[in-house]
Amino acid sequence: MSDSATTLGDLFDRSCHLLKPVSETHQLDAEILITELGHLQKHHLILEKNRIIPAEITEQITRAVKRRINGEPIAYITGKRWFYKHQFCVTPAVLIPRPETELLVERVLKRHKKHPIESLLDMCTGSGCIGISIASEIPSLSVILSDISTDALAIASQNSHTILKDKIRLIQSDLYENISEKFDIITVNPPYLTQNDMENREIPVQYEPEMALDGGKNGLLLIGEILQNASRFLNKDGILIMEIGAGQVPEIKPLIPSDLKMVEIIKDYAHIERHLLFCSISS
Numbered sequence: 001m002s003d004s005a006t007t008l009g010d011l012f013d014r015s016c017h018l019l020k021p022v023s024e025t026h027q028l029d030a031e032i033l034i035t036e037l038g039h040l041q042k043h044h045l046i047l048e049k050n051r052i053i054p055a056e057i058t059e060q061i062t063r064a065v066k067r068r069i070n071g072e073p074i075a076y077i078t079g080k081r082w083f084y085k086h087q088f089c090v091t092p093a094v095l096i097p098r099p100e101t102e103l104l105v106e107r108v109l110k111r112h113k114k115h116p117i118e119s120l121l122d123m124c125t126g127s128g129c130i131g132i133s134i135a136s137e138i139p140s141l142s143v144i145l146s147d148i149s150t151d152a153l154a155i156a157s158q159n160s161h162t163i164l165k166d167k168i169r170l171i172q173s174d175l176y177e178n179i180s181e182k183f184d185i186i187t188v189n190p191p192y193l194t195q196n197d198m199e200n201r202e203i204p205v206q207y208e209p210e211m212a213l214d215g216g217k218n219g220l221l222l223i224g225e226i227l228q229n230a231s232r233f234l235n236k237d238g239i240l241i242m243e244i245g246a247g248q249v250p251e252i253k254p255l256i257p258s259d260l261k262m263v264e265i266i267k268d269y270a271h272i273e274r275h276l277l278f279c280s281i282s283s
């Protein structure tokens with residue numbers, strides 16, 4: 001593709017043509033890259049095909065198209081991803097939030113309507129998408145976001161600042177290590193890929209941090225630890241809601257300690273058992 005100034009219509013057509021062999025969503029990819037990097041709206045692509053795009057913007061978009069051709073996820077190229085109701089900043093330090101994780105947010109908000117919650121720990125927070133989305137719907141909520149990665153926490157902090165004006169506390173912690181309070185709800189989307197999943201992951205997923213994905217040989221390394229200690233960090237009637245990998249329920253059941261009860265399995269859009277809800281049965 002030429003790096004000189006071009007019309008919007010030509011830029012879109014050429015980007016689509018280059019992306020077609022590598023992306024099933026080539027038109028959408030081209031649309032996002034051009035509108036985001038060109039500071040344009042979707043309607044410009046339809047109504048202003050003859051608009052001249054300056055050479056430096058064309059070059060920027062050309063570079064972005066090349067990164068996409070190499071398999072890099074769109075969200076890392078634009079640095080943005082919508083999740084629930086907000087646009088989150090994302091970098092390769094954090095997992096790109098997935099649509100099915102929004103169901104976890106919705107389940108917590110549904111529970112809040114019947115059993116109001118006052119405190120929440122979002123462990124393995126990454127971009128902060130879960131905790132920040134819930135906090136934005138419940139202004140009185142006391143929220144802690146925690147993660148082992150300081151780079152991830154820097155992104156969560158940025159998102160918290162942009163979306164919530166900094167009303168959230170962040171703690172660097174290996175699971176519960178630096179947590180000293182109890183909560184009404186703990187949300188967690190831990191790394192849960194198996195060694196086999198890790199070895200065979202697709203190219204876009206290879207751009208995401210291993211620490212956010214790798215759940216050890218059988219994918220359950222962190223899940224087991226999270227369950228074992230959850231009750232110590234839950235208030236009376238508190239709940240833990242956790243995202244899991246496809247087909248993991250039978251392997252997780254034996255890991256549930258006696259002070260925790262699995263009370264609900266929530267399926268995702270593809271009817272995969274995706275979220276587990278646990279209730280603390282100690283006081």
Ligand SMILES: C[S@@+](CC[C@H](N)C(=O)[O-])C[C@H]1O[C@@H](n2cnc3c(N)ncnc32)[C@H](O)[C@@H]1O
Nearest residue numbers: 095097124125126147148149174175189190212
């Ligand atoms: C699957 S990502 C989830 C990110 C985000 N909550 C989401 O749903 O998009 C898992 C996160 O767990 C963090 N993590 C990995 N091991 C951890 C540990 N031992 N303690 C705390 N966080 C950990 C990673 O840094 C990563 O941000």
